[in-house]
Amino acid sequence: MSRFRHAVKDRDQHIQTLRIACAVLAFFLLFTCAGWMLAPSKLTVHNPPDLRTGSTRPWWEVPPPTVYSFAFYIFQQLNAWPKNGEVDYSAKINALSPYLTPSCQDFLKADAKKRGDAGELTDRVRVVYEVPGRGYQSQSVTVQDRDHWIARLDVVADEYFHAEPVKRALVRYPLKVVRWEGDAERNPFGLALDCYAGVPQRLEAAPPAPKPEKSGVFQ
CATH class of the missing domain: 1.20.5 (Single alpha-helices involved in coiled-coils or other helix-helix interfaces)
Structure with a gap:
């Protein structure tokens, strides 16, 4: 047992x-x-523009060239007024709101209202592009930490009033860029502009804007 x-x-x-x-x-x-x-179901991996030598980096690290290209693209779109700045400026702010911090949106809307009340936007056409030979360089982006950067853009700003050139300026704009992990459908970059990091600086005197040529067809 x-x-x-x-x-x-x-x-x-x-x-x-x-x-x-x-x-x-x-x-x-x-x-x-x-x-x-x-x-997470999705991860945003930022690759540097030139991959000929390969790239090994943490997935969360954003290369400075990517920060610069993002800042330039959004800033250029904000300042592209094809017909009438009084309408185009506010429309661009609204269209690009996913790429702007809330404080930057408020700043730009206040700027648009101030300039509109002063009559600086009516029938204004504006275009912004890089100063030739002054694209991205190593000193163009300052890394503050893993989520904050300062991008310096050297651009030419041309403005027209009824096809008549009225302004050309070479300006260095210091822009704040922040990591912005929000709606990936509306902002796949995962970055946002936080407006200016300082007062824009006028560069050397710009040549006069070219006047449009007259023809027998378009008067």
């Missing part, structure tokens, strides 16, 4: 051990499922 009692006891202990092992496995399974559900 003693032998049978020991056999039954060993069986019960083995079953208990198996139950504990199943409980541990179930816990790790639930833990793994929770981690899988909480993991």
Whole structure:
């Protein structure tokens, strides 16, 4: 009888051990499922423009050339007024709002209202482009930390009034760029402009804007 009692006891202990092992496995399974559900479904990886030499970097690091190209693209679009600055400026601010911080949107809207009230936007056509030979350089972007940068753009700003050139200026704009992980559908860059990091600086005197040529067809 003693032998049978020991056999039954060993069986019960083995079953208990198996139950504990199943409980541990179930816990790790639930833990793994929770981690899988909480993991991001998408990751934005910023690659430098030139990959001829390869690139190894943490996925969260944004290369300075990417910051510069983002800042220039958004800033150029903000200052592209194809028909009438009084309408185009506000429309561009609204269209590019996913790429602007809330404080920057408020600043630009106030600037548009101030310039509109002063009559500086009516029938104004504006275009901004890089100063030839002054594109991205190593000193064009200052890395403040992993989420904040300052991009310096050397651009030419041309303005026209009813096709008549009225202004050409060479200006260096220091722009704040921040990491902006929000709506990836509306802002796939994961970055946003936070407006100016300082007072824009006038560069050397710009040549006069070219006057449009007259023809017999377009007067």
